[in-house]
Amino acid sequence: MTIPNLVGAGLIVIGAGIGLGQIGGRAMEGIARQPEATGKIQTAMIIIAALLEGLAFGALFLGK
Amino acid sequence: MEQLLNDFSPGLFIMQSILMLAVIFLMVKFAWKPIVSSLEEREEGIKKALESAEEAKAEMENISSANEQLLKEAREEREKLMKEARETKAKMIADAEEAAQEESAKIIAKAKVSIELEKKEALEQIKKEAAKLSVALAEKILQEELSSASKSAEHVDKLLKEVTLKS
Amino acid sequence: MPIFAEILTKGPLLKGAQMKSRNQFLKSLFFSLALAFSSASLWANDPVTSKEPSHEDSADQSVSTEEQISEYIAHHIKDAHDFHLFSYNDASGHRKHIGFPLPVIVYTSQGFRFFMSSEFHHDDSGHQVVERDGVSLVKYHEKIYELNAGEHAVSFDEAHHPTNAHEVLDLSITKSVFGFLLVSLLMLIAFRSLANQYKKRAVPTGFGRVLEPLVLYVRDEIARPNIGEKHYKRFTGFLLTVFFFIWTSNLLGLTPLGFNITGQLAVTFSLALFTYLITQFSGNKEYWKHIFWMPGVPAPMKVILAPIELLGTLTKPFSLMIRLFANISAGHIVVMSLISIAIIMKSSMGAVGATALSFALSFFLTLIELLVAFLQAYIFTMLSALFIGMAVQEHDHH
Numbered sequence: 001m002t003i004p005n006l007v008g009a010g011l012i013v014i015g016a017g018i019g020l021g022q023i024g025g026r027a028m029e030g031i032a033r034q035p036e037a038t039g040k041i042q043t044a045m046i047i048i049a050a051l052l053e054g055l056a057f058g059a060l061f062l063g064k
Numbered sequence: 065m066e067q068l069l070n071d072f073s074p075g076l077f078i079m080q081s082i083l084m085l086a087v088i089f090l091m092v093k094f095a096w097k098p099i100v101s102s103l104e105e106r107e108e109g110i111k112k113a114l115e116s117a118e119e120a121k122a123e124m125e126n127i128s129s130a131n132e133q134l135l136k137e138a139r140e141e142r143e144k145l146m147k148e149a150r151e152t153k154a155k156m157i158a159d160a161e162e163a164a165q166e167e168s169a170k171i172i173a174k175a176k177v178s179i180e181l182e183k184k185e186a187l188e189q190i191k192k193e194a195a196k197l198s199v200a201l202a203e204k205i206l207q208e209e210l211s212s213a214s215k216s217a218e219h220v221d222k223l224l225k226e227v228t229l230k231s
Numbered sequence: 232m233p234i235f236a237e238i239l240t241k242g243p244l245l246k247g248a249q250m251k252s253r254n255q256f257l258k259s260l261f262f263s264l265a266l267a268f269s270s271a272s273l274w275a276n277d278p279v280t281s282k283e284p285s286h287e288d289s290a291d292q293s294v295s296t297e298e299q300i301s302e303y304i305a306h307h308i309k310d311a312h313d314f315h316l317f318s319y320n321d322a323s324g325h326r327k328h329i330g331f332p333l334p335v336i337v338y339t340s341q342g343f344r345f346f347m348s349s350e351f352h353h354d355d356s357g358h359q360v361v362e363r364d365g366v367s368l369v370k371y372h373e374k375i376y377e378l379n380a381g382e383h384a385v386s387f388d389e390a391h392h393p394t395n396a397h398e399v400l401d402l403s404i405t406k407s408v409f410g411f412l413l414v415s416l417l418m419l420i421a422f423r424s425l426a427n428q429y430k431k432r433a434v435p436t437g438f439g440r441v442l443e444p445l446v447l448y449v450r451d452e453i454a455r456p457n458i459g460e461k462h463y464k465r466f467t468g469f470l471l472t473v474f475f476f477i478w479t480s481n482l483l484g485l486t487p488l489g490f491n492i493t494g495q496l497a498v499t500f501s502l503a504l505f506t507y508l509i510t511q512f513s514g515n516k517e518y519w520k521h522i523f524w525m526p527g528v529p530a531p532m533k534v535i536l537a538p539i540e541l542l543g544t545l546t547k548p549f550s551l552m553i554r555l556f557a558n559i560s561a562g563h564i565v566v567m568s569l570i571s572i573a574i575i576m577k578s579s580m581g582a583v584g585a586t587a588l589s590f591a592l593s594f595f596l597t598l599i600e601l602l603v604a605f606l607q608a609y610i611f612t613m614l615s616a617l618f619i620g621m622a623v624q625e626h627d628h629h
Contacts, residue, residue, distance in 0.1 A: 043456075043613075046609075046610065046613070047610075047613065047614065047617065050554065050610045050613075050614060051550065051614075053554055053558075054549075054550025054551070054553055054554040055550065057550075057553045057554055057557040057558075058549065058550060058553045060557070061068050061553060061557060068496060071309065071496055072496045072497055072500070073310060073374075073401060073405075073495070073497045074400060074401075074497070075337075075400050075401035075402045075403065076310060076401070076405060076407060076408065076495060076497035076498065077497035077498075077500055077501050078400075078402060079402055079404075079405075079408050079411075080407075080408070080411065080495075080497055080498045080501040080502075081501045081504070081505075083408070083411055083412070083415070084411075084476075084501055084502070084505065087411075087415045087418075087419075087472060087476070088468065088469055088472045088505075090415075090419060091418065091419065091422065091468065091471070091472045092468035092469075092472070094419065094422075094423055094426065095418070095419065095422035095423055095425070095426050096422070096446075096467065096468045096471050096472070097468070098426035098429065099422065099425055099426045099429065099443075099446055100446075100450065100464075100467060102426070102429035103429075103443075103446070103447065103450075106429075106433050106434075109433070
């Protein structure tokens with residue numbers, strides 16, 4: 001792996017981390033606001049997180 | 065990306081796809097179909113059982129309310145009967161009392177009549193006796209005091225008046 | 232999603248006593264499995280700590296330097312043509328390999344050739360040439376090459392690509408295919424027995440009691456809400472098969488057997504292709520309309536949106552493929568790297584310290600990997616169901 005590759009990978013991970021943090025944080029807020037909707041919020045959260053994860057992994061592997 | 069494509073094995077992909085098709089087919093035929101259908105059957109059975117239990121409950125409620133109704137009616141009937149019986153009893157007693165009173169009144173009236181009659185008779189008798197007595201008395205007096213007949217007669221009347229019986 | 236939501240949030244979100252007991256049961260199941268597998272993985276990879284053949288024919292075949300370890304890990308991640316558990320040096324210094332060969336089926340320029348992988352004699356550097364009816368075959372980095380006519384040995388260029396040989400279509404029963412067959416067999420046996428149980432009684436006993444809620448979970452929590460009440464029955468079979476295949480494969484990857492089925496790009500590509508084809512072929516008029524002529528936007532926008540939407544149908548299965556492959560590969564790489572701490576840190580921390588550190592770290596990572604094994608199966612199935620649901624549902628116009 002060359003240095004630009006590593007920097008790119010780091011940037012991807014930072015971006016994905018921010019995104020996941022946002023998803024997780026907002027989901028927690030949602031759950032706190034409406035505990036009875038926990039199941040639905042978690043499903044949506046996991047789907048969005050999975051999509052983001054797919055994007056991040058795709059970028060990582062394209063750059064590898 | 066290059067390494068990714070380099071690692072990709074077309075042969076494995078073909079094998080995997082063929083086997084996956086076969087496995088999906090086998091699993092659907094031998095596992096999922098029977099499992100899912102028996103699960104659905106069971107769910108249907110549970111649903112039906114619940115429904116019939118609900119129905120049975122409703123029926124039970126119906127029956128018990130009917131029972132209640134019957135019981136109520138029976139109770140009313142009994143009340144009615146009791147009331148009637150009581151009324152009859154009271155009527156009978158009243159009738160009997162009335163009859164007895166009438167009877168006794170009749171008897172008393174009869175007795176009174178006979179007493180009256182007897183009294184009258186007795187009075188008649190007494191009057192007759194008294195008349196006889198007075199006649200006898202008068203004879204005697206007349207024998208003694210014939211001289212003053214008129215005076216004597218006055219005297220007799222006066223006596224007779226005095227001896228009028230108080231009834 | 233009560234099952235993993237509980238694990239994910241570590242918080243109580245119990246809606247009833249029944250759910251609570253189910254969750255507790257699954258939790259304890261996970262925990263016991265975690266214990267079993269994490270100890271097993273350590274045992275499995277113990278040969279790393281001792282001695283393993285490197286692919287180059289060096290006299291010293293141990294795996295002790297960082298380069299050798301990363302090569303060993305890279306080798307493990309790849310598919311293999313033989314089933315190899317571990318190797319050791321016997322008293323006389325001979326290399327002993329424990330495992331068994333698997334059949335090789337290749338389609339060469341001369342047609343199909345069949346032989347056992349033992350003919351390569353554990354060689355992965357392209358030196359052992361197998362002659363089969365006029366075809367010379369060598370194995371180099373778990374790929375089988377056919378030597379060009381007249382050649383007797385393979386030669387490489389600077390980038391280590393063979394210059395006088397070409398790849399053949401390799402339909403071998405490789406380790407992954409073998410693993411796939413094993414998983415399929417396990418699934419067939421387990422679920423066939425569950426199916427048979429229903430003939431005798433309404434509620435299964437024994438292992439069936441573990442399987443039944445899982446089947447119900449996939450049907451009621453994944454297929455039904457995402458595809459819709461009307462269509463979900465058609466796809467339940469596919470989703471159940473994919474879910475249990477991925478989960479079992481992931482768990483098998485955590486056992487000492489060293490399978491890496493779902494970590495093969497070809498395998499995940501095949502799985503994603505199934506989802507893609509099912510989605511496209513079950514798409515209704517509404518679905519295609521939303522792709523090619525998006526309703527409710529101005530006409531020039533529709534023209535711009537069509538290629539984007541069309542590309543979107545491709546990126547969805549692509550991300551499915553990459554996600555599963557990357558997660559499982561990464562998991563294997565990290566677990567093996569943590570185990571190799573025992574070797575790398577031996578000089579600086581001492582044998583006991585390095586082993587303890589390696590044990591503690593890999594133990595906890597294996598626990599996480601157990602969760603990931605389930606989560607990836609769940610996400611793959613869930614997203615497949617979601618994509619299928621998008622294709623079949625009747626949109627209410629907005």
